[in-house]
Amino acid sequence: MADHPIVHKLTRYYRAHQPELIDPQVSLAWVNTSGWESEIYAYTLTAGEPNQRHAEQRVLRLLTGGQMADAEREFHYLTLLNKAGYPVPQVYTLGHENDGLGYPFIIMACIQGGSFGERFVPSLTGDPGPLSQFVDLFRRLHTLDWRPYVENPADYEQAGDPFYYFDRILAEFDGHLTQAGLVDFEPVMGWLKAQRERVPCAHGSIIHLDFHHNNILEDADGRLVVIDWTSAQISDDRFDLAWTLTLALAYRGPAGRAAILEAYQEEPVPSLDVFEVAAILRRIGTVMISLRAGADALGMRPEAVQAMRRDAQPLAQIYGHLCHLTGLDLPGIRGFISELI
Numbered sequence: 092m093a094d095h096p097i098v099h100k101l102t103r104y105y106r107a108h109q110p111e112l113i114d115p116q117v118s119l120a121w122v123n124t125s126g127w128e129s130e131i132y133a134y135t136l137t138a139g140e141p142n143q144r145h146a147e148q149r150v151l152r153l154l155t156g157g158q159m160a161d162a163e164r165e166f167h168y169l170t171l172l173n174k175a176g177y178p179v180p181q182v183y184t185l186g187h188e189n190d191g192l193g194y195p196f197i198i199m200a201c202i203q204g205g206s207f208g209e210r211f212v213p214s215l216t217g218d219p220g221p222l223s224q225f226v227d228l229f230r231r232l233h234t235l236d237w238r239p240y241v242e243n244p245a246d247y248e249q250a251g252d253p254f255y256y257f258d259r260i261l262a263e264f265d266g267h268l269t270q271a272g273l274v275d276f277e278p279v280m281g282w283l284k285a286q287r288e289r290v291p292c293a294h295g296s297i298i299h300l301d302f303h304h305n306n307i308l309e310d311a312d313g314r315l316v317v318i319d320w321t322s323a324q325i326s327d328d329r330f331d332l333a334w335t336l337t338l339a340l341a342y343r344g345p346a347g348r349a350a351i352l353e354a355y356q357e358e359p360v361p362s363l364d365v366f367e368v369a370a371i372l373r374r375i376g377t378v379m380i381s382l383r384a385g386a387d388a389l390g391m392r393p394e395a396v397q398a399m400r401r402d403a404q405p406l407a408q409i410y411g412h413l414c415h416l417t418g419l420d421l422p423g424i425r426g427f428i429s430e431l432i
Contacts, residue, residue, distance in 0.1 A: 095119050097132050097192075101151065104191045105136070112138040120148070120201075128156045128321060133201050148201040149183065154321070155194050159187060161321045162195035168297065168323040169199070174240040177232065178316045202318075204310040211304035215343060215350040224315060225304060226354040229335070232317075233296045233328035247325040253291035256327040264372060271380040275423030279372050282417045289362045290327070298331035299323055303338050333366035337374055340412060341405035364416045371413045375406055379427060403431035 098117050105115035115138040123131040132151040139145045154162050166185040173179060184198040207221065214221035238244040249255030261283060268276050299306075300322035308316045332355060340348040382400070406428045414420060 095122075097122075097151070097153075098134075100192050101132075101134065101136075104186070105138075107191065113140055114138060128161070129154045148203065150180070150199050150201045151192075152197045152199065153192060153194050154196060157195060157321060159195045162186075162197055164323060165320045166197055168320045169197075171237060171240050172235075172297070172320075175235055175237060177235060178228070178314060179320070180316060180318060202308040202310050202316050204308070205313065207307045207309040207315060208304045211307075212343070215347050219354070221304075222350060222354050225307065226351070228307070228315060228317060229302055229332075229355060232299065232302075233331065235297055237297050237325070247295060249292070249295060253293065254287055256292050256295060256325075256330075257287060257290050260326065260330060260369065264369070264376070267380060268376060271383065273376065273379060273383075275379070275421060275427070276372055276376060278419050278421060279368065279413070279417065282419065283365065283369060283372070286362070286365045290329075290365050292327040292329075295325040296328040296331075297323060298326050298328055300331060300334055302331060302335045327366075329360060329363060329366040330369065332360065333363065333370040334373070336367060337370040337409055341374070341402075341409050344408070368413060368416050371409045374409060375413075375424060375428075378402065378406065379424075400431060403428060406431070 098119050101117045102115060105112055105117070109115070115136060118135045118137070120133040120135060122133075130153045132153065133148070134151065135146050135148050137144050137146045152165075162185060166182055169179050169182045173181060180199040180202055182197060182199045184196075186192060186196040186198070188194050190196075207224075210221040211225060214223075214225075237247075241247065252258075261280070265280060268280070299317065299320065301319055302317070306317060306319045308318055310316060332352075336348050336352055339351050410421075410424060410428055
């Protein structure tokens with residue numbers, strides 16, 4: 092892969108932006124272009140005098156479907172979490188689209204080792220070890236005291252409003268749906284707004300908003316590391332749990348959802364149904380907007396559209412749960428999913 096364009100671009104980048112490196116050379120190890128938002132390039136960077144060459148393994152996350160704000164958010168939270176001792180890759184560089192690679196990007200440490208994902212799926216019905224590791228990481232994130240690691244915690248706080256996080260995310264949903272002209276979700280939004288008094292939040296947590304087994308890597312020593320933080324924010328951790336349960340229901344069925352929930356909750360999570368409805372709206376709404384308006388409307392790569400078209404059965408699964416939780420029947424959404432099957 093020596094002739095891959097990214098090799099030449101990275102080499103030029105290092106020569107232009109890190110002149111202290113002596114004769115930097117880039118050797119590409121592997122490429123992953125199947126993500127919804129980004130392309131991943133693992134490579135070895137070698138530099139130094141001829142008799143003192145030093146090699147480091149790194150990863151380039153090129154946000155071909157994202158914006159600079161997404162790269163800045165991920166870099167910010169990776170930096171914060173590293174300071175707090177939470178297991179995420181070390182980050183080296185935040186790059187602008189004008190820095191020679193054509194898109195915003197992050198350069199970080201390369202995590203090499205086993206495949207946690209391959210061990211996790213069987214643990215939902217068999218050996219509970221990987222499921223326990225998964226849940227421990229998830230709970231640890233939600234209970235992490237992030238305040239000592241930011242300059243002004245008040246910038247992230249809810250200013251005494253227990254509904255701040257809920258209102259903010261619903262306003263974000265409303266904006267996306269309105270901009271896309273999707274009226275099919277109006278009954279769902281109405282239902283969510285009617286539940287507002289049920290969901291006060293005493294304090295915000297760092298939430299990942301795409302916490303699943305494929306976003307957990309395992310290094311050579313067996314240490315687990317969480318990746319893909321472009322959606323991270325300070326908010327109500329029930330949004331995070333609900334999203335993970337929604338993905339589990341979509342791709343692993345009711346048993347997969349139940350296994351994660353049972354392992355996660357030490358006591359019943361208050362008003363979890365409201366957050367699951369919000370998560371399902373987000374999931375189906377993302378697909379509908381992307382297929383109708385184009386993936387770039389939500390900062391995703393064009394290849395994501397094809398993946399979404401293959402998701403009819405998972406969408407049908409979570410749509411059924413949406414109807415069960417709300418008592419609503421949504422012909423427009425049901426028809427959209429039927430057309431994909």
